[in-house]
Amino acid sequence: MHFPAHLKMARSALLLLITVLFLIETSPVEAEDAPAPVSMNSTVERQRQLGFIVVTPQGPHDGGDFGPNTPETRTSGLQEAFDLAKQTTQDVYIVGGNLTHGENQGVLYFLDETLRIPWMQDFRIDGGEYVIHYRPPSGDAVVIDSAMSCNYKFGIIASNSNGSVLRIQPTTEGPDRFKVFCCTMIQVNALVGGGGAWMGGEAFNNDLKEDHAWVGTGLWLDGAIGSINDNKININEVVGCRTSMLLTGKCSNNWIDAPFLHLSETHLQLGTSEDHNGVSRNRIRATMDSQGIKNGTGARVFGSSNILEITVAAMSSRRDVVWEEPARENLVFAPNLPHGTTNNAAVPTNRVIAADSAGFRLVTPVVPASGESIVNRESIPVEVMITAPGEVTKWSLTDTHDETLPFNVSLHAGQSIRLMPGESLSMEYTSAPEWRWRGGN
Known part of the structure; x- marks a missing residue:
């Protein structure tokens, strides 16, 4: 996909931001004797007045309740904050800060084990x-247990692991x-997988490396034990994963935006x-760009009755939708599916509505033998246009509910003849007709 120059610069700036954040680690010991800035003190106090437990960049030495200097923490004080919030029924505020190249490094909270957010109800995570950054090479970075009527706001979550960056897994x-x-x-700025x-x-290397390993899962909605339903999720960016977003188990009626x-x-x-x-009745809006990765796939669908609004770029042949x-x-x-789709569905009732119709670019199949049926396995309606009638004695249409309408007439x-996805046409003839198929919407 070719981006205008100003968009390339904007994306490069974002990638630079993520890289700098990955490369810089601040030792908590260095900050122990540094007084908390006035702005930090006022931020902490303001959030405490609103009932938040506050996690700060050098907490508790900079006035926060928890942070990287929390004794014996392996999660920069985050696990301790969520555990306390569970006990006290408080909300959690995670202090952030912007990155200015050459002046400050932004705010990082390192994880050396999985951060597990316990079962919550009417709970809020807020912050800057x-x-x-999850540092181990395996395991999930952040796992959220059961929740009801909550609001979770995160910044960037990044992982070096082959596990999930953010996993929703209700078990309690x-x-x-x-x-x-x-x-x-749920609102997340970005999820960065183990592929970087x-x-x-x-x-700083933006030339595609063919054999680079893209590992991990960005967002995994894992409904294997408890159901995940009726949620609104906004993930601004997912990058560098084997699978950007995965839905499994009892996972229905979730509205997901992934720009x-x-x-x-x-x-x-x-x-x-x-x-x-x-995995059904989910509504997902997403823009997807493999940027040329081998076997790049847009949407791979096993579930049913889901609605996807998508744009795709740089996918492999016939891999826009599978x-x-x-x-x-x-x-x-x-708008279009320029690289094509693959239809392995046993019952081909899946549907694509595109601004750019296939028209006569659709491959016309061979006329079947007399008495045999042909099924529209395209994901779009097709017009079967008769160019020469042959000698047909009767023909019939069968819909996706196995209802058949016979016609005892010639062509x-x-x-x-219009065929919706999954519908079939049968003809009996002594001389085969000729036809051309045209793809529609």
Whole structure:
């Protein structure tokens, strides 16, 4: 995909920001004797007055309740803050700060073990912009247990791991005796996977490295134990992953906005071959750009009755959307799908509505033998345009509910027969007709 110069500069600036944050580590000991700035003190006090437990860049030495100087912490004081919030029914505020090149490094909170946010109800995480950086090579960076009616706001979460950057995994029963993550809002600035944010796999190298390993999962909605439903999720960017976003288990009616999924092998996956029945009725808007990664895939769909509004760039051939065997009755809206789709669905009732119709670019299949049916396996409606009638004695249409409408008449040149995805046409003839298929919307 070719970006205008000003967009390339903006994206390079973002990648530079992430790289600088990765490269710089501040020793908490160095800051122990430094007095907290007046602005930090006022920020902490203001948030405390609102009932927050406050995590600060050098807390508790800079006036925060917790931070990297929390005794024996392995999570920069974050785990301790969430554990206390669970006990005291308070909210948590994580202090952030901007990065100005050559002047300050921004705010980093390092994780040396998984940060686990316990079961919460009517709970809020707020704060500024910061980076939470998970350093181990395996495991999940942040895992959120069951939640109900909560609001979670994060900055950038980055990981060196082959695990998940952010995993929603309800496993604990709450006051209502449900294991559930529901009616909750999540907002994240960015999720950076184990593959990193640079096409070359290392800082400042933006030339695509063919054999670089893109590892980890950006956002995993894991409904294997408890259901994940009726949530609103906004992830501004996911980059450098094997899979940018993955939905599995009991995962339904979630509204997800993902403006920029990129530099990943698979950008959106709904279900798996073994785990797909519960992934349904989700509404997802996403822009996806593999930036030329080998086998780059836009959306890979195993679930049913999901609605996707997508734009795609630089995917591999026929990998803009892949309908897998169990996929049923999903709907995709897109300006175009320039690299094509793959349809492995056993029941091909998935639908694409695009501004750019396939028209006569659609491959016309061979006329089947007399009495045999042909199914529209495209994800779009097609017009079967009769160019020569042959000698047809009767023909019939069968819809996706196995209802058949027979016609005991012949065909004529110029006649058009419309087939929706999954519908079939059968003809009996002594001389085969000729046709041309045209893709529509």
